[in-house]
Amino acid sequence: MDTKCSVFIAASVDGFIARPDGNIEWLHRPEYECPVLRGLTYDEFMTTVDALVMGRKTLDKVLSFPEWPYENTRVVVLSRGEVVLPPELRDHVDVLAGDPLLIVAQLAAQGLKHLYIDGGQTIQAFLAAGLINEITITRIPVLLGKGIPLFSQLGGELNLSLIDSSASDNGFVQSRYQVLAQACSVDKTGSDCRALEI
Template sequence: MSLKASVFIATSLDGFIAREDGSIDWLNVANAVVPEGEDCGYASFMDSVDVLVMGRNSYEKVLSFGAWPYQDKQVIVLSSRALEIPNDLSSNVVHSAETPAALHQRLANQGFKHIYIDGGITIQRFLAAGLIDDITITVIPMLIGQGKSLFGELEQDILLKHIKTKAYDFGFVQSTYELVKNM
Protein backbone atom coordinates (compact mmCIF):
# COMPACT_ATOMS: atom_id res chain seq x y z
CA MET A 1 0.00 0.00 0.00
CA SER A 2 1.25 3.48 -0.80
CA LEU A 3 1.58 6.37 1.57
CA LYS A 4 -1.43 8.70 1.72
CA ALA A 5 -0.82 12.39 2.48
CA SER A 6 -3.75 14.45 3.77
CA VAL A 7 -4.43 18.05 4.70
CA PHE A 8 -7.00 18.89 7.40
CA ILE A 9 -7.15 22.61 8.06
CA ALA A 10 -9.37 25.63 8.76
CA THR A 11 -9.40 28.89 6.83
CA SER A 12 -11.23 32.16 7.10
CA LEU A 13 -13.91 32.68 4.45
CA ASP A 14 -11.39 34.76 2.52
CA GLY A 15 -8.86 31.91 2.46
CA PHE A 16 -6.38 32.77 5.22
CA ILE A 17 -4.98 30.33 7.79
CA ALA A 18 -3.41 33.01 10.01
CA ARG A 19 -2.87 36.72 10.22
CA GLU A 20 0.33 38.15 8.68
CA ASP A 21 2.04 37.89 12.09
CA GLY A 22 0.98 34.23 12.46
CA SER A 23 -1.78 34.97 14.96
CA ILE A 24 -4.85 32.73 14.92
CA ASP A 25 -6.85 34.86 17.37
CA TRP A 26 -9.71 35.01 14.83
CA LEU A 27 -9.96 31.21 14.89
CA ASN A 28 -10.13 31.18 18.68
CA VAL A 29 -13.01 33.68 18.53
CA ALA A 30 -14.83 31.56 15.94
CA ASN A 31 -14.33 28.37 17.96
CA ALA A 32 -16.29 29.93 20.83
CA VAL A 33 -19.53 29.13 18.94
CA VAL A 34 -18.68 25.45 18.50
CA PRO A 35 -20.80 23.25 20.80
CA GLU A 36 -18.91 21.37 23.50
CA GLY A 37 -17.74 17.97 22.26
CA GLU A 38 -17.88 18.91 18.55
CA ASP A 39 -14.53 18.66 16.81
CA CYS A 40 -15.68 18.67 13.15
CA GLY A 41 -14.15 15.21 12.59
CA TYR A 42 -10.66 16.07 13.81
CA ALA A 43 -10.29 13.22 16.36
CA SER A 44 -11.42 10.65 13.83
CA PHE A 45 -9.02 12.07 11.26
CA MET A 46 -6.13 12.02 13.76
CA ASP A 47 -6.91 8.39 14.62
CA SER A 48 -6.26 7.54 10.96
CA VAL A 49 -2.88 9.29 10.87
CA ASP A 50 0.52 7.65 11.54
CA VAL A 51 2.73 10.73 11.33
CA LEU A 52 2.20 14.48 11.34
CA VAL A 53 4.49 16.60 9.14
CA MET A 54 4.47 20.31 9.87
CA GLY A 55 6.55 23.35 9.13
CA ARG A 56 8.61 25.27 11.61
CA ASN A 57 6.10 28.15 11.95
CA SER A 58 3.27 25.74 12.77
CA TYR A 59 5.47 23.88 15.23
CA GLU A 60 6.41 27.09 17.03
CA LYS A 61 2.74 28.16 17.11
CA VAL A 62 1.69 24.81 18.62
CA LEU A 63 4.47 25.06 21.21
CA SER A 64 3.00 28.39 22.31
CA PHE A 65 -0.31 26.70 23.20
CA GLY A 66 1.20 25.16 26.34
CA ALA A 67 0.21 21.47 26.44
CA TRP A 68 1.49 19.53 23.43
CA PRO A 69 -1.62 18.16 21.66
CA TYR A 70 0.07 15.29 19.77
CA GLN A 71 1.40 13.17 22.66
CA ASP A 72 1.05 9.79 20.95
CA LYS A 73 1.86 10.86 17.38
CA GLN A 74 5.22 11.10 15.75
CA VAL A 75 5.73 14.67 14.52
CA ILE A 76 8.29 15.64 11.89
CA VAL A 77 9.08 19.34 11.70
CA LEU A 78 10.41 20.46 8.33
CA SER A 79 12.91 23.28 8.50
CA SER A 80 16.16 24.13 6.76
CA ARG A 81 17.44 25.68 10.00
CA ALA A 82 18.42 23.93 13.23
CA LEU A 83 15.48 23.30 15.52
CA GLU A 84 15.25 23.24 19.29
CA ILE A 85 13.08 20.40 20.59
CA PRO A 86 12.20 20.37 24.29
CA ASN A 87 13.39 17.25 26.15
CA ASP A 88 9.83 16.19 27.01
CA LEU A 89 8.97 16.07 23.28
CA SER A 90 12.19 14.47 22.00
CA SER A 91 10.70 10.96 21.86
CA ASN A 92 7.90 12.07 19.50
CA VAL A 93 9.20 15.15 17.66
CA VAL A 94 12.04 15.09 15.16
CA HIS A 95 13.54 17.65 12.79
CA SER A 96 14.03 17.08 9.08
CA ALA A 97 15.48 19.24 6.33
CA GLU A 98 14.45 16.77 3.59
CA THR A 99 12.51 17.79 0.53
CA PRO A 100 8.86 16.75 0.55
CA ALA A 101 9.61 14.05 -2.04
CA ALA A 102 12.53 12.61 -0.07
CA LEU A 103 10.58 12.64 3.19
CA HIS A 104 7.51 11.09 1.56
CA GLN A 105 9.64 8.31 0.05
CA ARG A 106 11.45 7.65 3.34
CA LEU A 107 8.19 7.41 5.27
CA ALA A 108 6.70 5.10 2.64
CA ASN A 109 9.81 2.89 2.82
CA GLN A 110 9.44 2.78 6.61
CA GLY A 111 5.92 1.39 6.22
CA PHE A 112 3.85 4.39 7.23
CA LYS A 113 0.39 4.51 5.65
CA HIS A 114 -1.08 7.96 6.33
CA ILE A 115 0.59 11.32 6.98
CA TYR A 116 -1.02 14.59 7.98
CA ILE A 117 0.55 17.64 6.32
CA ASP A 118 0.09 20.87 8.28
CA GLY A 119 1.26 24.46 7.90
CA GLY A 120 0.81 26.76 4.93
CA ILE A 121 4.30 26.61 3.42
CA THR A 122 4.60 22.87 4.05
CA ILE A 123 1.22 22.23 2.43
CA GLN A 124 2.24 24.39 -0.53
CA ARG A 125 5.53 22.50 -0.94
CA PHE A 126 3.82 19.08 -0.80
CA LEU A 127 1.18 20.27 -3.29
CA ALA A 128 3.85 21.55 -5.68
CA ALA A 129 5.56 18.16 -5.47
CA GLY A 130 2.27 16.39 -6.30
CA LEU A 131 2.26 14.51 -2.99
CA ILE A 132 -1.09 15.52 -1.44
CA ASP A 133 -3.90 13.00 -1.89
CA ASP A 134 -6.80 14.76 -0.18
CA ILE A 135 -7.66 18.07 1.42
CA THR A 136 -10.31 18.78 4.05
CA ILE A 137 -10.92 22.48 4.58
CA THR A 138 -13.20 23.85 7.25
CA VAL A 139 -14.25 27.35 6.27
CA ILE A 140 -14.88 29.65 9.20
CA PRO A 141 -17.51 32.36 8.59
CA MET A 142 -15.17 35.25 9.24
CA LEU A 143 -13.37 37.66 6.94
CA ILE A 144 -9.98 38.81 8.19
CA GLY A 145 -8.96 40.80 5.09
CA GLN A 146 -5.33 39.80 4.93
CA GLY A 147 -3.01 37.18 6.27
CA LYS A 148 -1.24 33.99 5.31
CA SER A 149 -2.98 32.30 2.42
CA LEU A 150 -3.48 28.56 2.55
CA PHE A 151 -2.42 28.00 -1.02
CA GLY A 152 -0.43 31.01 -2.16
CA GLU A 153 0.67 31.21 -5.77
CA LEU A 154 0.62 28.01 -7.82
CA GLU A 155 2.97 27.09 -10.64
CA GLN A 156 0.18 25.15 -12.33
CA ASP A 157 -3.51 24.42 -11.93
CA ILE A 158 -4.43 21.64 -9.51
CA LEU A 159 -7.66 19.83 -10.30
CA LEU A 160 -9.70 18.59 -7.35
CA LYS A 161 -12.58 16.12 -7.16
CA HIS A 162 -15.25 17.05 -4.62
CA ILE A 163 -15.93 14.21 -2.17
CA LYS A 164 -18.30 15.74 0.37
CA THR A 165 -19.39 18.93 2.08
CA LYS A 166 -20.94 19.28 5.52
CA ALA A 167 -22.52 22.47 6.83
CA TYR A 168 -22.60 22.80 10.60
CA ASP A 169 -25.45 24.59 12.39
CA PHE A 170 -22.93 26.98 13.96
CA GLY A 171 -21.79 28.24 10.55
CA PHE A 172 -18.67 26.23 9.71
CA VAL A 173 -18.63 24.53 6.30
CA GLN A 174 -16.28 21.61 5.76
CA SER A 175 -15.41 20.28 2.31
CA THR A 176 -13.25 17.33 1.38
CA TYR A 177 -11.54 16.97 -1.99
CA GLU A 178 -9.28 14.40 -3.62
CA LEU A 179 -6.54 15.64 -5.88
CA VAL A 180 -6.79 14.51 -9.48
CA LYS A 181 -3.26 13.34 -10.17
CA ASN A 182 -3.42 13.00 -13.97
CA MET A 183 -4.83 16.10 -15.65
Protein backbone atom coordinates in the same frame (compact mmCIF):
# COMPACT_ATOMS: atom_id res chain seq x y z
CA MET B 1 3.97 5.74 -3.72
CA ASP B 2 1.54 4.03 -1.36
CA THR B 3 1.79 6.58 1.43
CA LYS B 4 -1.22 8.91 1.55
CA CYS B 5 -0.76 12.62 2.31
CA SER B 6 -3.73 14.58 3.63
CA VAL B 7 -4.49 18.16 4.60
CA PHE B 8 -6.97 18.90 7.40
CA ILE B 9 -7.21 22.61 8.08
CA ALA B 10 -9.44 25.57 8.89
CA ALA B 11 -9.43 28.78 6.87
CA SER B 12 -11.32 32.04 6.72
CA VAL B 13 -13.77 32.51 3.86
CA ASP B 14 -11.16 34.66 2.11
CA GLY B 15 -8.60 31.88 2.35
CA PHE B 16 -6.33 32.74 5.27
CA ILE B 17 -5.18 30.26 7.92
CA ALA B 18 -3.77 32.85 10.32
CA ARG B 19 -3.41 36.59 10.78
CA PRO B 20 -0.20 38.17 9.37
CA ASP B 21 1.55 37.65 12.73
CA GLY B 22 0.50 33.99 12.88
CA ASN B 23 -2.32 34.58 15.38
CA ILE B 24 -5.12 31.98 15.23
CA GLU B 25 -7.22 33.08 18.18
CA TRP B 26 -10.00 34.06 15.75
CA LEU B 27 -10.65 30.32 15.34
CA HIS B 28 -11.82 30.06 18.95
CA ARG B 29 -14.45 32.76 19.29
CA PRO B 30 -17.26 31.95 21.75
CA GLU B 31 -19.90 32.24 19.03
CA TYR B 32 -18.26 29.33 17.20
CA GLU B 33 -18.91 26.89 20.03
CA CYS B 34 -21.23 24.18 18.80
CA PRO B 35 -22.36 20.94 20.46
CA VAL B 36 -22.16 19.01 17.19
CA LEU B 37 -19.86 19.70 14.25
CA ARG B 38 -20.94 17.93 11.08
CA GLY B 39 -18.48 16.28 8.75
CA LEU B 40 -15.13 14.65 9.51
CA THR B 41 -14.01 15.60 13.00
CA TYR B 42 -10.40 16.26 13.91
CA ASP B 43 -10.37 13.36 16.37
CA GLU B 44 -11.75 10.97 13.73
CA PHE B 45 -9.17 12.16 11.24
CA MET B 46 -6.28 11.77 13.69
CA THR B 47 -7.13 8.11 14.34
CA THR B 48 -6.11 7.43 10.72
CA VAL B 49 -2.82 9.34 10.82
CA ASP B 50 0.61 7.73 11.28
CA ALA B 51 2.57 10.99 11.51
CA LEU B 52 2.10 14.73 11.32
CA VAL B 53 4.49 16.63 9.04
CA MET B 54 4.89 20.35 9.69
CA GLY B 55 7.29 23.20 9.04
CA ARG B 56 9.43 25.09 11.53
CA LYS B 57 7.03 28.05 11.80
CA THR B 58 4.13 25.76 12.60
CA LEU B 59 6.22 24.05 15.28
CA ASP B 60 7.04 27.41 16.84
CA LYS B 61 3.33 28.23 16.98
CA VAL B 62 2.44 24.86 18.52
CA LEU B 63 5.18 25.26 21.13
CA SER B 64 3.42 28.45 22.28
CA PHE B 65 0.31 26.45 23.25
CA PRO B 66 -0.20 25.67 26.94
CA GLU B 67 0.14 21.93 26.27
CA TRP B 68 1.67 19.80 23.51
CA PRO B 69 -1.41 18.63 21.54
CA TYR B 70 0.10 15.61 19.78
CA GLU B 71 0.90 13.31 22.69
CA ASN B 72 -0.02 10.12 20.83
CA THR B 73 1.08 11.14 17.33
CA ARG B 74 4.55 11.10 15.80
CA VAL B 75 5.57 14.58 14.62
CA VAL B 76 8.07 15.30 11.84
CA VAL B 77 9.38 18.85 11.54
CA LEU B 78 10.91 19.99 8.25
CA SER B 79 13.85 22.33 8.71
CA ARG B 80 17.25 22.86 7.16
CA GLY B 81 18.41 24.72 10.24
CA GLU B 82 18.90 23.69 13.83
CA VAL B 83 15.70 23.06 15.79
CA VAL B 84 15.94 23.27 19.56
CA LEU B 85 13.28 21.10 21.16
CA PRO B 86 12.20 21.05 24.79
CA PRO B 87 13.73 17.99 26.52
CA GLU B 88 10.35 16.31 26.96
CA LEU B 89 9.72 16.36 23.19
CA ARG B 90 13.06 15.09 21.92
CA ASP B 91 11.84 11.50 21.81
CA HIS B 92 8.54 12.46 20.13
CA VAL B 93 9.63 14.86 17.38
CA ASP B 94 11.91 14.10 14.44
CA VAL B 95 13.61 16.84 12.42
CA LEU B 96 14.21 16.10 8.73
CA ALA B 97 15.55 18.12 5.82
CA GLY B 98 14.96 17.60 2.12
CA ASP B 99 12.41 18.12 -0.60
CA PRO B 100 8.88 16.74 -0.11
CA LEU B 101 9.41 13.71 -2.38
CA LEU B 102 12.46 12.66 -0.36
CA ILE B 103 10.66 13.20 2.94
CA VAL B 104 7.68 11.07 1.92
CA ALA B 105 9.97 8.37 0.53
CA GLN B 106 11.90 8.24 3.82
CA LEU B 107 8.72 7.98 5.89
CA ALA B 108 7.17 5.44 3.54
CA ALA B 109 10.30 3.29 3.91
CA GLN B 110 9.63 3.31 7.67
CA GLY B 111 6.18 1.85 7.05
CA LEU B 112 4.12 5.03 7.49
CA LYS B 113 0.94 4.89 5.40
CA HIS B 114 -0.87 8.17 6.16
CA LEU B 115 0.79 11.56 6.67
CA TYR B 116 -1.01 14.67 7.93
CA ILE B 117 0.57 17.69 6.23
CA ASP B 118 0.17 20.94 8.17
CA GLY B 119 1.32 24.55 7.89
CA GLY B 120 0.86 26.95 4.98
CA GLN B 121 4.30 26.69 3.36
CA THR B 122 4.53 22.94 3.92
CA ILE B 123 1.09 22.33 2.41
CA GLN B 124 1.98 24.47 -0.61
CA ALA B 125 5.29 22.64 -1.12
CA PHE B 126 3.64 19.21 -0.96
CA LEU B 127 0.88 20.35 -3.33
CA ALA B 128 3.45 21.70 -5.79
CA ALA B 129 5.27 18.35 -5.63
CA GLY B 130 2.05 16.48 -6.48
CA LEU B 131 2.00 14.62 -3.16
CA ILE B 132 -1.30 15.66 -1.56
CA ASN B 133 -4.08 13.08 -2.00
CA GLU B 134 -6.89 14.62 0.02
CA ILE B 135 -7.76 18.08 1.30
CA THR B 136 -10.30 18.78 4.05
CA ILE B 137 -11.01 22.49 4.53
CA THR B 138 -13.33 23.90 7.16
CA ARG B 139 -14.34 27.44 6.20
CA ILE B 140 -14.84 29.72 9.20
CA PRO B 141 -17.50 32.45 8.71
CA VAL B 142 -15.15 35.43 8.82
CA LEU B 143 -13.25 37.59 6.33
CA LEU B 144 -9.82 38.40 7.75
CA GLY B 145 -8.84 40.74 4.93
CA LYS B 146 -5.17 39.81 5.16
CA GLY B 147 -3.05 37.10 6.67
CA ILE B 148 -1.17 33.90 5.87
CA PRO B 149 -2.82 32.27 2.83
CA LEU B 150 -3.69 28.60 2.65
CA PHE B 151 -2.86 28.50 -1.04
CA SER B 152 -0.36 30.54 -3.01
CA GLN B 153 1.34 30.21 -6.37
CA LEU B 154 1.44 26.46 -7.08
CA GLY B 155 2.85 26.70 -10.59
CA GLY B 156 -0.11 24.90 -12.15
CA GLU B 157 -3.72 23.84 -11.88
CA LEU B 158 -4.98 21.14 -9.57
CA ASN B 159 -8.08 19.14 -10.39
CA LEU B 160 -10.21 18.20 -7.39
CA SER B 161 -13.18 15.92 -6.85
CA LEU B 162 -15.62 16.73 -4.02
CA ILE B 163 -15.92 13.83 -1.57
CA ASP B 164 -18.29 15.43 0.91
CA SER B 165 -19.55 18.81 2.09
CA SER B 166 -21.39 19.68 5.30
CA ALA B 167 -22.50 22.77 7.21
CA SER B 168 -22.71 23.11 10.99
CA ASP B 169 -25.06 25.33 12.97
CA ASN B 170 -22.23 27.70 13.92
CA GLY B 171 -21.59 28.55 10.27
CA PHE B 172 -18.62 26.25 9.70
CA VAL B 173 -18.69 24.71 6.21
CA GLN B 174 -16.43 21.70 5.67
CA SER B 175 -15.50 20.39 2.24
CA ARG B 176 -13.44 17.28 1.54
CA TYR B 177 -11.71 16.91 -1.81
CA GLN B 178 -9.71 14.21 -3.53
CA VAL B 179 -6.79 15.62 -5.51
CA LEU B 180 -7.05 14.12 -8.99
CA ALA B 181 -4.23 15.61 -11.00
CA GLN B 182 -1.67 18.34 -11.27
CA ALA B 183 -1.90 19.92 -14.67
CA CYS B 184 1.34 21.87 -15.14
CA SER B 185 4.53 22.89 -13.42
CA VAL B 186 6.63 25.70 -14.84
CA ASP B 187 10.32 26.38 -14.43
CA LYS B 188 12.94 28.45 -16.27
CA THR B 189 13.32 25.86 -19.01
CA GLY B 190 9.61 25.75 -19.86
CA SER B 191 6.57 23.84 -18.69
CA ASP B 192 6.11 20.23 -17.75
CA CYS B 193 2.44 19.27 -18.00
CA ARG B 194 1.38 15.82 -16.94
CA ALA B 195 -1.49 14.13 -15.21
CA LEU B 196 -0.72 12.61 -11.86
CA GLU B 197 -2.85 10.05 -10.11
CA ILE B 198 -2.22 10.88 -6.48
